Amino acid sequence: MKFKYSIFAGSSSMDAALSHKTVAFHTLGCKLNFSETSGISRLLETEGFVRKEFDEPADVYVINTCSVTDNADKECRYLVRKIRRQAPDSAVVIMGCYAQLKPAEIASIPGVDLVLGAAEKFNLARHLRELVPGSANENSRAKICSCDIGEVTGFHPSYSLGDRTRTFLKVQDGCDYNCSFCTIPMARGASRSDSVAKTVQTVSDLAARGDVREIVLTGVNLGDFGKGTGESFFDLMQALDTIDGIDRYRISSIEPNLLTPEMIDWVAASRRFMPHFHIPLQSGSNHILGLMRRRYKREIYAERVERIKSVMPHCAIGADVIVGFPGETAIEFQKTLDFLVELDVTYLHVFTYSERDKTKALEITPVVPIAVRNERNKILRNLSYRKMQDFVRRHEGQTRKVLLEGHVKSAMMEGYTDNYIKVTTPYREEWANQILDWTL
Structure with missing residues (x-):
């Protein structure tokens, strides 16, 4: 029976009725969303809910959405239709x-x-307590529980458990940058984080x-950890490195202007931080970086890569790149391509620019045709493949530490070396979730 809202939420009879309800989650987007979904699901389990897989029957289905992908609306509508077919x-x-961003x-x-x-979203359990069995009203609109993003100031730590061998830990949220293509500050609010002590x-x-x-x-902008508290992300790195019982840490992504030489040198000497950085570039053209309102130039990026490779030649470096941004002429794209060809990065995450409501990029011309955007994406993805293959070849015959995943894929298991080379x-069974010496 479909749920309706009730004003008498929180009664003992209501809590008892909800204690056997089942809930299924589906996550769209980034590792940050993944960690939050996992954390929220555990909060519901403490309230008596039983988690189900998304393709199984459940009383409640929760979709955690993203604003980065250009088909968020299509994905949402598709998933809702799928739910309605399997569990009306x-x-x-x-x-x-x-x-x-778009609640209405x-x-x-x-x-x-x-x-x-x-x-x-972290009050999901309370909101579900306000849902009681009743007759469906297909003509009614959904209830919206939201506020202006400027009022969102709290930090909710969360982490993933049980879904994968690696645990994704959210240590920072929000962003104070205003890149002209990005809606994240409008969706997540100002930069904020926990203290070093609480994170430890x-x-x-x-x-x-x-x-x-x-x-x-x-996090959204990891390098901004501790902003306003007198602490820094480097403080957190040093504190985490002393904790016994955790073998490996990775930094999911950090802005090049916030990745300091002392951080790089620390990772090179660290017992637990892996030789692997993911550093957003977005464009190899200073003109386009200016239009994007990025806070660095290509020269700073090149300096960071050179510093990393000078102290850790074996280090993996990933880069985010956006192609087809407004104003990206063939000449500007060629600057990005030439820069990346020469740059000693390991792989690329290539994104095709897509328009976002209420962003400054909408005012920039000329607009790059979709077909041209897609062709440039293909060119950079091919470059990424070649760079990764070259990186793997350079490490053939070496013995490195590999953490093998605990799950099975077609009778095979996968893992990653410290410097992010994938092995299959x-x-x-005895290798699951174990760190082994592995000859590549």
């Missing part, structure tokens, strides 16, 4: 970045019951479990 009487909740648009999607903005306690608790081998530090081998 279930409740559907939409939360996350897209829900914060999501509320108008047939079949959606509840839309939660950035300030309310969270990691110590994870270490005490005994099954967490690698932690990936995630026939599944062996």
